[in-house]
Structures are given as structure tokens and as C-alpha cells.
Amino acid sequence: MRILWTLPYLPWPTTSGSKTRQYHLLRTLAQHGHRITLLVQSKIPLSDSAREALEPLVERLIVLPRRALNSPMNLFASPIIDYPMRVIINGLAPCLRHRFEQLLDEPWDVIQIEHSYSFQPFERALQARGLPYMLSEHYLESVMGAACHDRLPLWLRPLNAFDRWRYRRWEQRVLRQPSEVVAVSAHDAELIGQISGRPVNVVVNGVDCDHYQDVCPTPHSQRLLFVGNFEYGANLEAIEWALEEILPQVWMSNPAVRLAIAGHALPASWKLHWNDPRIEWVGYRPDLRELQRRSALFFAPLRHAGGSKVKILEALAAGLPVITTSKGASGLAMNNGEHYLGSDDSGQLALLITQLLNQPWRMGQLSVAGRQFARQRHDWSVAAQQLENVHMRLTQLAPAGAGANGGVLAK
Template identity: 25%
Template sequence: MANILYLVHRMPYPPNKGDKVRSYHLLRHLQRDHRVFLGTFIDDPEDVAHVPALQALCPNLYIEQLNPRSTKVLSARGLLTGRSLSETYYRHAGLHRWVREVQAEHKLDATVVFSGVMAQFAIPLLPQVPMLVDFVDVDSSKWAQYAPEHRWPLSWLYRREGARLLAYERDVARQARQSFFVTPNETALFQSLAPEVADRVQAISNGVNADYFSPQADSVSPFAADEVPVVFTGAMDYWPNIDGVCWFVEQMLPELTQRWPQLRFYIVGRNPTAQVKALAGPQVVVTGTVPDVRGYLQHAAAVVAPLRVARGIQNKILEAMAMEKPVVTVPSCADAIGAGFEFGIVRASTAPEFVQALDLLLLSPEKTAELGRAARQFVLKHFSWEAHLSALDAWLPPQASDGKGSA
């Protein structure tokens, strides 16, 4: 049993949004064979209530709470220092101090970094403590992709962030023993941007808890009996999700409701912004946080993921598939999962294609149910968390370097 320092940019509990799902399962995987010291941040006040549960799950824990508004202001220091704003956002003396104390007392065997911005706390331990980095996505490319969608000065700021963050990511990857991304496409993208580390980068896919996300015979529908509910799930303070639901409401919903007068679009997810709340109306329901998303998925007439700027594997799609629901989504999301129409992924690039795809599903409930069953079988076969995360084990030390690793 080795002593592993695990650094995560957002508290990995509860696993109620995309990155937290992956970081939570990675924590549980590491704890299977090792003693884990977890350093992380809270950026959502609602997560404070879950600290005792995380403490019980991982006693060797350091948490620092961030105020997103004031921290964003402080991160502007990056404009003066030449650093990326993302890296500066997470600079924190308290976490640096805790890492030094853990190393002094327990002699760490390896550091696992979740999200490249957290590598700044592991780099001072090199080379004594080797570092593994789960970048998940090429975040620098996301910022570059955002730039054309915004006007100056945001367009300039996003381009700058993309360039500065890529330089930082390349530096981190050069110092890491191995780096990981969520899909082969993300891996290939980073290898093209950082060819000097191409031989030390690999993909580790996401998974889905198919026991939890499973249709239940006694599940109660949250919808009215006469509704035709079309559902989107996701954190609604995340810009790609905001962009996706706005696109759907503005470009697809008018034609869909002409064809299907009883259709209602449900936007299911935490922290809806003012822009998202403004979408609410006779045909649009913005739920905010719900106690259990599974009922919305199980009883949906259709599930959509119109994510124009998304990257990597979308947990929301895997969860819907596990709930025996086909999903209409953009080609980039479909490619990341690797499923075709016969396994419940219906591709649509444009608003008319989304309308056509939803027509197909709504007109043929029997075919939709058949596709849903095939979708669940696909994720059962291809998206086991344990099977994917075991690829990390080859890069971890098999034993503790001293006698303090025993739990």
C-alpha cells in the first residue's frame, strides 16, 4: 500500500456533475490499494454540507473553500505575471503548506493530479515524488474554441487564456511520469499540440455506474400524463450547457412544438444562470437542482445533448444510455462514445437535423425503446469505471516506501 497524494480542483463529492463523477471514481479506485491524501477546493457553497461525508470517506483530507467571485478577481494577477488565469485562480498558500507537511510526515510515493491546474502543488515535490496527471480534456483548446463565440474583449481574453494555458499544460506534461485524457481524440489533439511528450500520453475513458443508473419498475414519473417530455441534464452554470439549451430553445423548439403541441423541454440541473432561467415558459421547464435525475431520464420521451462546444465523453449521455434512453447529440459527442444509431446515439449537426431525429424517436416509441435497450447494453460492455481506471495502476508504485502506508 503506497502513500498517494491526490489533488483535485473541485471537491470530488457528491459525484453530481461531470468532472466530479470522474474524480470521485478515481478517488475510490486509488483507495482500493493505497492510502490516499486528498487536497481539494470547494467552489460551490452547497458542497460544504457534504464535507463530513467526504471526511468519513477519506480521513486524510485538506479542503479550502473558494469564493468564485473574489477568486476570479484575484486570478486577474495572471495578466500581470504572464500566467494563465486558470493556474492563478487555484494558487493557494494553504494547500502548498499542507502538501509539504504531508510529505514531511508520511513520505509520499506518488502524486495523482486531477485537472492540470492542480499540478502546481505537485511540481515542488519532483523528482522525489513522481507525478501522474489526469488532464481529462485539453482545456486550453476549450478556451481557444470559446473565443470566436464572444466579442472583444472576451474574445481576446479567451485567446490569451488558450495560449497561456497550453504553454502551462505542455510544461506540466513534460514533468509528469504519464499524462491521461478522457478520449483517444483528446489524446491525439494534445499529442499534436505537444509532440515532445507524445509517447507519455494515453487515454483513460470515463465509465458509468450502471447499477445506479438503471431503469426501475417502481420509478415515479415527474411529468404530467399528457406531456411529451424532452430532457436535457447537466450543470446549468457551465457555458457549453448554457449554449446548448439556448440553441435548442431558440432554433429547434418552435418547430418541434408545432409538430408536437404537448412537447415540453425540461432543463434538469443545478445552478441555472439567469440566462437559463429566462428560457422558462409554457414549453420550457427549468428545474434547478433535483434530488434524483433518474426519474427524469427514465420517463423522458427523448433525451438530447445539443452541445456545440463540448469536448470529451459526456457523462450525461452515458447516464441516459444506462437508463435505456437513446440520445440525440452532435457528432463530436457521438464520436467520443463510439456508438452508432443501432446503439442509441442519434447524430445531428444542425437544428433541422435535431428536429428530424426527435421526430423519428417520438413517432416510433417501440423503436425508441429498442434503441434504449441496446444503448444500455453498449455502456455495460464498454464503460466500466474499474476496467478503465485500472490502466492507471501500471504507473503507480506497488508498495509503500516505508511502514506508514498501512491504513
């Protein structure tokens, strides 16, 4: 199939779960022979490494610059009641709108829009042409905005609440328009279905299980591992909770425990605030396998739900036992006690860590169950098949002659 795929960021390097998802779905669909045109609006220029990673996967790679965050346009448009800030920042882009309209003159089997916050430049053209298309929503922005609310200065909180209200109105407007809507988990599909009043497809987040199958964790290392993108407030709050409340309780009974913290945009101030040699400030690593090998378990004390957690899936595929919360496990159909251990109480989490580090046999059980779960339910091949099923339904909605195969659409 010929696929027009839009993104509000470059999916390389894979510094976040969303970028990891996009890259692996692109890679898998390209391996299946689909001809993809990738239209990207990016806040950073296309680097040589990104070009080398992406161009072999697509028929065309079109990258347009996004205006700077401090652009006067963003400031002047901020009071517009119809558009929340993230829509303003990623929208109101005449060059992107014009290029998209040009591309719509070509025949497509599938038009795939990623994220409601990127939709504004495409809305009018899609409405005017009446073409079938899908929109993939990774999480509800109106819900995720709550993750950072308490971290904001008091004077900014009313503005954040106002923006979340605008975003809920935007979601209600946008999510009712596509021919097909995709979520990354059953939990998110239910929330999106409540807003849109329609059935929502699930295309799970995934993991390259073959990439991690040879990783053997070190149960006796006493090292916990956390990986996350620290541009997201939920990950910032998770680490603060861990270091302020959970790890001090662990250290009271086992002072040898270490915590390695890896991920993009790690705040430099944390090193000074928590100056403890048992905390390892790793930062971003493009390949996590060596870190996983040197760790005993993966610890993700997340207190906000949304999406499904790619870094947790990578830990499961690598055989790392996982200790997390109900929010950390949300979006993944895992069983507490079988695939992971979990609690929402800081004292109970500290106890789970302490007990598990002294039970290598139990760690082995969780390791085997986690690997099996990841491969059976969340390998990228599973996600790609789910996405292709949505694509096939879209081709059946296309008007006669609109497809890329001379009017005979793929069935």
C-alpha cells in the same frame, strides 16, 4: 497502495461531470482497499454532507480554502505571461504548496494530480524531489475556451484569445513533466499527445450502471430531457440552440413535445426569455432517476467537444434513447444509428426527434443497445481498473524504499 490525490474542488455534491468522475473513482478505489489522502483546495467550505460523503472513502481528507475570485492577488497576477487566468485563480497558493511539501515527506506509492490548471503550487516541489507522479487532464482548457468566445462582449474577446494562447503554452509546459498522463477519452488523448509529444493513457469517464438499471423511461411522454452543468459555456450554447432553432421546428409538427432542462447553475433569466409552458425548468437534482423515468429520450445538442459526457452515459445506463451531435458523442466510441441518433444540422435533429417519438419499437432498440454499451465500456469498475493499471506503472518507477510498503512496492 497509499495514494496522495489532489483536487481543485470538492467532489461532493456531484454537480458536474468532473466531480462525478472524482467521487466514483475515489469510491471504487476505496472499495478495493487503497489508502487515499485527499488534498483539496476548494472555493466553498466543507459542508457536513460533503464530509459525510467523502470521509468514509479516504484515510485523510484535507480541505484548504481557495482565495476569493475577486482577490487582489488574482488581479495583480493577471498580466503574468506564464500563467493563464485559471492557473492564477487556482494557483499562487502558499498554504497549499506548503501542505503539499509536508505530505511529500511521507512515503507514497502514487501521487495523482488532477487538472493542469491546479498544477502550479505543486510544480517546484515535484521537480525538486524527482518523484514519479501522474497528471489527469479532463479536457484541454485552451480548446474549451473557444466554447464561450462568441458569447463574450467584443472588448473581452481579445483578452480571451490571449488567455487561450497562454493556456496552450502552459499545457505544453505542464503535460511534458509527469511520469504518466491520463485523458478521459481516446479523442482527448490524441490531442494531448500532440501537445506533449508522448503516449497518453485513457481512463474513461463512467457511470454506475447498477444505480440506473431499474429505470424504465416513458416512450409516450413526449418529454425530452437535457442535463448539464450551466457553469460551462458549451451547455449554455446547447440550450440556446435548442430553444431558438431546433425545438420550434419540432413544435411545428408535434406541439405536444416538452423539454425538461436540469442541472447546476441554471440561469434564472432563461425562464423569462423563453416563457413557454412546454419548457420545464428543473434545476439541479442529486438523483436523476425520477426525471429519467418520466422522459422519453435524452437530447444533447452540444456543439463543442472535449472530455466524455457523463450525463449522456447516465442516460444510456438508464435506457433513455439519446439524440445528440458529433461533438456530443465525441469521446464515446458509440455508433450513430446503433447506440444513439445524431446530426449536426438543426433541421435534421428536429426531424430525428419527431420521427423517434413516433417509433416506440426503435426507441426500445436504442434503449437496449445503450444500456449494453454503458455497462460493457463505461461502468465505473472499468474506469477504476484502467486507473489502477496506471498506478501500477507508477509504482515501478518509484525509487527503492520510496513506497508505502517498507520499500517493497506493490507489483
